[in-house]
Amino acid sequence: MSFDPSLYIQYGPALLNGFLYTVLSLALANPLAILVGLVIALLQSLSLPPLRWACRSYIHFIRGTPLLIQLFLLYYCGPTVGVRLDALTAGVLGLGANGGAYFAEIFRAGFESIPKGQVEAARMLGLTPWQVLTRVKLPQMLVLITPPSVNQVIIIVKETAILSILTVPELTKAAIRMVGETSAIIEPYVALAAAFWLLVEATSRLGRRLERRVARHL
Amino acid sequence: MTAAPAPIIRVEHLFKRFGALEVLRDVSLTVARSEVLCVIGPSGSGKSTLLRAIAFLEPYSTGRIYIEDTLLGFVEQNGKLVPDRPRNIDRTRRHLGMVFQQFNLWPHMTTLRNVSEALVLVKRIARGAAEETARTMLAKVGLADKADTYPSRLSGGQQQRVAIARALAMEPQVLLFDEPTSSLDPELVGEVLQVMKQLAAEGMTMIVVTHEMGFAAEVADRVLFMDAGAIVEHGPANQLFRTPHSERLKQFLQTWKERNLIGL
Amino acid sequence: MLDFTEVLPYAWPLLIGAGMTLVVSGAAIVLGMAVGLLLSIGALTGHPVMRRLIAAYISFFRGTPLLVQLLISFYFLPALLGINVPPLVSAVGTLALNTSAFQAEIYRGGFLALPHGQFEAARMLGIGVWQARRRILIPQVMRLVLPPLTNEATSILKSSSLVSVVAVTELMRVSEQAVSITFRATEFYVTAALIYLVLTSLLAWIGKRFELQLARSV
Numbered sequence: 253m254s255f256d257p258s259l260y261i262q263y264g265p266a267l268l269n270g271f272l273y274t275v276l277s278l279a280l281a282n283p284l285a286i287l288v289g290l291v292i293a294l295l296q297s298l299s300l301p302p303l304r305w306a307c308r309s310y311i312h313f314i315r316g317t318p319l320l321i322q323l324f325l326l327y328y329c330g331p332t333v334g335v336r337l338d339a340l341t342a343g344v345l346g347l348g349a350n351g352g353a354y355f356a357e358i359f360r361a362g363f364e365s366i367p368k369g370q371v372e373a374a375r376m377l378g379l380t381p382w383q384v385l386t387r388v389k390l391p392q393m394l395v396l397i398t399p400p401s402v403n404q405v406i407i408i409v410k411e412t413a414i415l416s417i418l419t420v421p422e423l424t425k426a427a428i429r430m431v432g433e434t435s436a437i438i439e440p441y442v443a444l445a446a447a448f449w450l451l452v453e454a455t456s457r458l459g460r461r462l463e464r465r466v467a468r469h470l
Numbered sequence: 471m472t473a474a475p476a477p478i479i480r481v482e483h484l485f486k487r488f489g490a491l492e493v494l495r496d497v498s499l500t501v502a503r504s505e506v507l508c509v510i511g512p513s514g515s516g517k518s519t520l521l522r523a524i525a526f527l528e529p530y531s532t533g534r535i536y537i538e539d540t541l542l543g544f545v546e547q548n549g550k551l552v553p554d555r556p557r558n559i560d561r562t563r564r565h566l567g568m569v570f571q572q573f574n575l576w577p578h579m580t581t582l583r584n585v586s587e588a589l590v591l592v593k594r595i596a597r598g599a600a601e602e603t604a605r606t607m608l609a610k611v612g613l614a615d616k617a618d619t620y621p622s623r624l625s626g627g628q629q630q631r632v633a634i635a636r637a638l639a640m641e642p643q644v645l646l647f648d649e650p651t652s653s654l655d656p657e658l659v660g661e662v663l664q665v666m667k668q669l670a671a672e673g674m675t676m677i678v679v680t681h682e683m684g685f686a687a688e689v690a691d692r693v694l695f696m697d698a699g700a701i702v703e704h705g706p707a708n709q710l711f712r713t714p715h716s717e718r719l720k721q722f723l724q725t726w727k728e729r730n731l732i733g734l
Numbered sequence: 735m736l737d738f739t740e741v742l743p744y745a746w747p748l749l750i751g752a753g754m755t756l757v758v759s760g761a762a763i764v765l766g767m768a769v770g771l772l773l774s775i776g777a778l779t780g781h782p783v784m785r786r787l788i789a790a791y792i793s794f795f796r797g798t799p800l801l802v803q804l805l806i807s808f809y810f811l812p813a814l815l816g817i818n819v820p821p822l823v824s825a826v827g828t829l830a831l832n833t834s835a836f837q838a839e840i841y842r843g844g845f846l847a848l849p850h851g852q853f854e855a856a857r858m859l860g861i862g863v864w865q866a867r868r869r870i871l872i873p874q875v876m877r878l879v880l881p882p883l884t885n886e887a888t889s890i891l892k893s894s895s896l897v898s899v900v901a902v903t904e905l906m907r908v909s910e911q912a913v914s915i916t917f918r919a920t921e922f923y924v925t926a927a928l929i930y931l932v933l934t935s936l937l938a939w940i941g942k943r944f945e946l947q948l949a950r951s952v
Contacts, residue, residue: 271824316934317927318893318896325923325927328919329920411799413802438810441810445802458787556913563858568858587859591862591865636859637858
């Protein structure tokens with residue numbers, strides 16, 4: 253088995269391009285997932301049974317089926333309902349919708365951890381529900397939800413690889429193309445594994461720093 | 471006068487260090503067959519550490535411990551002490567049994583299974599025969615009717631008695647007790663001490679680390695008083711309690727008396 | 735127009751695909767359990783060198799996407815080892831190694847949560863180290879970690895959909911093949927999603943039953 257570093261010079265641009273698509277995907281998917289999760293968690297907390305049922309069914313579906321199927325449903329079945337999504341859009345939406353269900357559960361646990369008395373006291377003092385959310389609930393939840401949230405972000409980072417199956421030209425796809433065109437196997441996959449490992453490590457480190465910052469005021 | 475029989479346990483110049491902290495300092499003692507030795511002292515005096523060193527639950531730093539004349543935990547190699555293999559340690563340790571402060575019964579097994587398990591696994595006794603022995607042991611501690619109960623459904627005193635039965639089932643020569651009643655509600659202490667008194671009367675060799683001065687005064691042959699990792703005073707029980715020599719021991723007994731008088 | 739009757743002729747292949755999904759996931763979970771237990775024990779009690787190796791192993795399998803791991807083992811390893819590995823074997827093997835890393839962390843947490851005195855009592859009674867682990871520690875750890883373990887098992891069940899990419903004909907691949915013939919993407923992917931839902935719900939139910947069963951005997 254030989255290792256030919258010159259291949260990297262040749263395929264550097266292609267791999268870099270793929271890497272940028274990976275970063276783009278995760279940069280779009282993560283905020284979307286957090287937003288979706290927050291919305292679902294808030295909707296669930298309202299005492300409206302039909303709404304809660306809808307949210308729980310959604311979460312149950314997402315958690316009970318593979319991400320791949322969910323992406324396929326968005327990408328290949330969109331046309332049936334008149335929506336034609338390109339691969340990247342379908343991919344990001346899929347990751348966001350999927351991640352959103354998991355974030356919703358994380359936020360739900362966070363909301364439930366706040367003693368009711370705090371909310372009651374705040375309301376008695378005249379704070380509006382929005383103020384209660386932003387000034388009382390969220391700041392306290394942060395310590396509890398940060399570690400599992402960082403974990404979920406890492407999961408989404410790794411899941412961007414699955415987008416290659418939808419033909420999104422991200423890093424995995426670029427590596428596969430490189431294998432196909434050069435018949436080299438070690439070089440592409442080493443680059444692929446190393447790149448993801450770095451992304452995950454970086455996210456972990458940032459996450460730990462975030463955890464420390466959030467815990468500072470307690 | 472006939473020569474005294476060889477002591478069953480010999481501890482010689484024992485030191486235990488945790489990094490820079492010296493937890494046991496030059497501790498030496500012997501324990502004779504059928505002797506009941508109580509170790510008393512304030513918290514942090516090293517009494518539990520000494521007992522755990524004899525049980526070799528943690529290795530000691532320097533010194534020697536002999537169980538039935540066999541060096542425990544180490545082998546002599548070119549004049550230096552080298553850690554021994556777990557199997558040899560187990561073999562030396564089979565003369566000992568231990569009863570823990572936290573009972574340490576296995577929650578996923580019934581009482582009967584707790585007591586018989588080691589017989590099956592270690593002595594390779596058939597399960598039927600092992601369970602017979604286990605029932606006898608449970609009867610001995612007064613818990614024959616709890617054989618099929620799980621530990622979580624027993625009171626603290628009952629759990630500790632099961633723990634004693636479990637240790638007894640393996641027929642040790644010496645029973646080590648590490649503050650056996652410290653985790654118990656006051657009303658439950660008596661039933662455990664009762665079992666221990668019975669064992670002492672039957673001639674079991676016992677080393678008991680305890681805060682129960684009444685028990686020590688009544689049952690112990692000899693008492694060791696430890697403070698800050700060293701043995702400060704030792705001697706026959708009635709002598710030590712009635713006429714303590716060292717200031718430290720006098721102070722310790724005085725504090726204990728005051729606290730317990732107030733308790734009344 | 736949606737026509738679910740087009741799915742019926744494929745009922746049998748779909749069911750066989752679902753069976754293969756169960757076989758692949760089941761084998762991976764069981765193998766992963768054995769390896770994961772050993773790894774966690776090694777990580778807690780082993781030689782410092784072993785501990786570092788185990789940490790690196792866990793870091794690799796948790797820090798890179800499963801898809802990348804599957805691709806590496808499918809394309810890379812046969813070339814490296816020079817032998818022809820059947821796709822099923824490499825897929826199950828990779829899944830098993832992947833889950834073993836996640837399970838190792840789960841078991842490690844379980845062992846750390848057990849009171850150390852249990853082990854000491856066993857050792858004082860003369861029970862050997864490995865015997866004590868097998869009879870005393872592991873049964874209790876399993877009780878403790880059943881919830882996260884069920885989660886991980888469900889995750890593997892869903893991740894098994896990715897082995898469709900490395901030529902294993904499980905449920906996902908059967909669906910894709912059916913779609914390529916009939917072009918009925920929505921019908922088939924919805925059906926597949928429903929089958930996955932049934933499988934994951936079944937797994938969750940089994941997990942719950944186990945939890946209740948074990949809780950009763952303590």
